[in-house]
Amino acid sequence: MGSEISKKDITRLGFRSSLLQASFNYERMQAGGFTWAMLPILKKIYKDDKPGLSAAMKDNLEFINTHPNLVGFLMGLLISMEEKGENRDTIKGLKVALFGPIAGIGDAIFWFTLLPIMAGICSSFASQGNLLGPILFFAVYLLIFFLRVGWTYVGYSVGVKAIDKVRENSQMIARSATILGITVIGGLIASYVHINVVTSFAIDSTHSVALQQDFFDKVFPNILPMAYTLLMYYFLRVKKAHPVLLIGVTFVLSIVCSAFGIL
Structure with a gap:
């Protein structure tokens, strides 16, 4: 961990990410919960720099719709970049570029594969009067919940290791991320506006x-x-x-x- 951010901070961030959808709305979707989860660490990073904190909060309050079980990875990555003082456009661009792919991966793994399979297996147990059915399903869901902390650590670690590369190629990354972000937003328009x-x-x-x-x-x-x-x-x-x-x-x-x- 860096000098500013402790393991306790990252663990807390992982658990706070569980409230990602607490203020879900159709204007900015998960932006409120995303910003709330990040806020304690952002305050620790920016300390008395109110303009810097304000800019970070404003960026995090932009539209986001991603997978709740994997959002910790994105949060950890962004926090590592905030800690190193990366360019705001680069941080914002990476957020916009990654939340869509993370949503697609998470939905495919959890909502469309793992949980339906487990629900089928556990329902079979439950229909036979086997108590293992609900207990097993609850245990798997609980494991998925706690793994969000692990994903947050992974995101933070990857971010720290990638900082030097990002700094060297920040303009290229920001441009690439912006292009990808525009593509993602275009897909969201086609998906959500009918x-x-x-x-x-x-x-x-x-x-x-x-x-x-x-x-x-x-x-x-x-x-x-x-x-x-x-x-x-x-x-x-x-x-x-x-x-x-x-x-x-x-x-x-x-x-x-x-x-x-x-x-």
């Missing part, structure tokens, strides 16, 4: 054209989600509109368009 126009136009008595399937999806799949996301981005960055207002407008538009048979 606009389906049900309106169709009759050509004759037997044929009709569906606006969504026969026009928009043929020209540019997901063009409406992308366009609406860019519109919201414009209002946020250029017009400085409040996120809550935009959420409310989206909610009302969805109801109105659905009522009139547009969506």
Whole structure:
């Protein structure tokens, strides 16, 4: 461990990561829990440097949606870079670049493989009246929970060892991370923003054209989600509109368009 960060700090960070989704919302998803988990160590690193702490907190409050059981790895990595005073753009870029892949790996391993298999095995035991069923499932889930501390140590150790390489190639890494991050955000738009126009136009008595399937999806799949996301981005960055207002407008538009048979 470094002179600033102790084993106790990293262990505490690992356990605090269990509350990643405590303030989950559809504006920034897990950002609140992520920042809360990191905050004690960030305060220890920045001490009386309030502008530095503020910048770190602001970066951590940006949108993030990753796997809760593996988020400790990302937290440990970022903390090691914060401790070494790495460039803010590099730290932010790595966070944006990694949270998506970590989510994909974690979901594939835990939600879609390990837990379903264990649930099937344990359900079989339980259906036969074997007490081992619920006990085994609980034990596996508990093991996964405590492993988050181990992942946090791994992330911190990898980060410390990689600091020199990162410093030498920080601009290249930041640029690469930014490009990957933009790609991840593009994928998130396609996954989370759904606009389906049900309106169709009759050509004759037997044929009709569906606006969504026969026009928009043929020209540019997901063009409406992308366009609406860019519109919201414009209002946020250029017009400085409040996120809550935009959420409310989206909610009302969805109801109105659905009522009139547009969506």
